[in-house]
Amino acid sequence: MTGADPILDIAIPALVWLLMLVVGLELTPGDFRRVLVYPRAVAIATLGQLLLLPACAALLIWAARPEPWIVSGMILLAASPGGAISNLYSYLGRGNVALSVTLTALSTLLALVTMPTLTAAGLVLFLQESHRLVIPAGRMIVQLSLMMLLPLTLGMALRAWRPAGVAAVRQPLRLLSLVGLACLVSLILIDQHEGLPAAVRAALPTALPFCIITMAAGFIVGSLVRLPSEDRFTLLIEFSTRNLGLVAIMGALIMGQVKLVLFATLVFLIELPLVLVLIAMRSRLAGDRNKTPA
Numbered sequence: 001m002t003g004a005d006p007i008l009d010i011a012i013p014a015l016v017w018l019l020m021l022v023v024g025l026e027l028t029p030g031d032f033r034r035v036l037v038y039p040r041a042v043a044i045a046t047l048g049q050l051l052l053l054p055a056c057a058a059l060l061i062w063a064a065r066p067e068p069w070i071v072s073g074m075i076l077l078a079a080s081p082g083g084a085i086s087n088l089y090s091y092l093g094r095g096n097v098a099l100s101v102t103l104t105a106l107s108t109l110l111a112l113v114t115m116p117t118l119t120a121a122g123l124v125l126f127l128q129e130s131h132r133l134v135i136p137a138g139r140m141i142v143q144l145s146l147m148m149l150l151p152l153t154l155g156m157a158l159r160a161w162r163p164a165g166v167a168a169v170r171q172p173l174r175l176l177s178l179v180g181l182a183c184l185v186s187l188i189l190i191d192q193h194e195g196l197p198a199a200v201r202a203a204l205p206t207a208l209p210f211c212i213i214t215m216a217a218g219f220i221v222g223s224l225v226r227l228p229s230e231d232r233f234t235l236l237i238e239f240s241t242r243n244l245g246l247v248a249i250m251g252a253l254i255m256g257q258v259k260l261v262l263f264a265t266l267v268f269l270i271e272l273p274l275v276l277v278l279i280a281m282r283s284r285l286a287g288d289r290n291k292t293p294a
Helices: 006-026 029-036 039-064 068-079 085-092 097-126 137-161 163-168 170-191 193-224 229-240 244-254 259-291
Strands: none
Touching: 006 097, 006 137, 006 170, 006 244, 029 039, 029 097, 039 068, 039 097, 039 193, 039 229, 068 097, 068 193, 068 244, 068 259, 085 097, 085 170, 085 229, 085 259, 097 137, 097 229, 097 244, 137 163, 137 244, 163 170, 170 193, 170 244, 170 259, 193 229, 193 259, 229 259, 244 259
């Protein structure tokens, strides 16, 4: 628990559980089998996220020398899996939605091992002894299992058991997940409101570059292996969009410091308008192509 506010101790786990349950309701075993349909793209994107995102964080930490809470927040964010909202971004931006869903599902499943490992390694490497955080690896795995794997599995089981019922409420569920994400962001900002202006000033010089660099990394990886345009856009989104809920579990519940989640929250708020601009640009280009005479 956070130890800071009983409301947060209840609200953050409840919201994260809801978010992961909705993700599970969107998934089917076919989303994991689809790895065989896009083997090259999935392998490159998954490995790229595990290697390049921590590398981007390391680059910014070495270059900017930010405050310890920003270092911790950036490490947590880089270690987290892709967020389910990336699937919506890919849909709106005319990307490869099936690939996006597969990458999100796979990275979420792998997070049970990769997130504690990358977080522990990053904190040991980049935080000095005076600021070093205790990393309870066993507790990380237990908490992630309860807050990620359990609702994810339950959601998939409910969809398999009552596919027609889940399909009938899919749109309201998606809306509910967006409302839950907005509530999670609001709770974190409200909890940190007293030092928020100073925190924004401190985090902005690294949060904005982190968004841009991770987007560029996804697009460049897709370009180097000559993936189609829609796949390159999907990788751009997948590399930059992280799972804020799991960052909240790690930072607020396991490490007991809500401020560690603030960096990820600010990155999300900075990333959102950037993604919307890119979506608008892609929609306009697609419209122009449709108007071009054959």
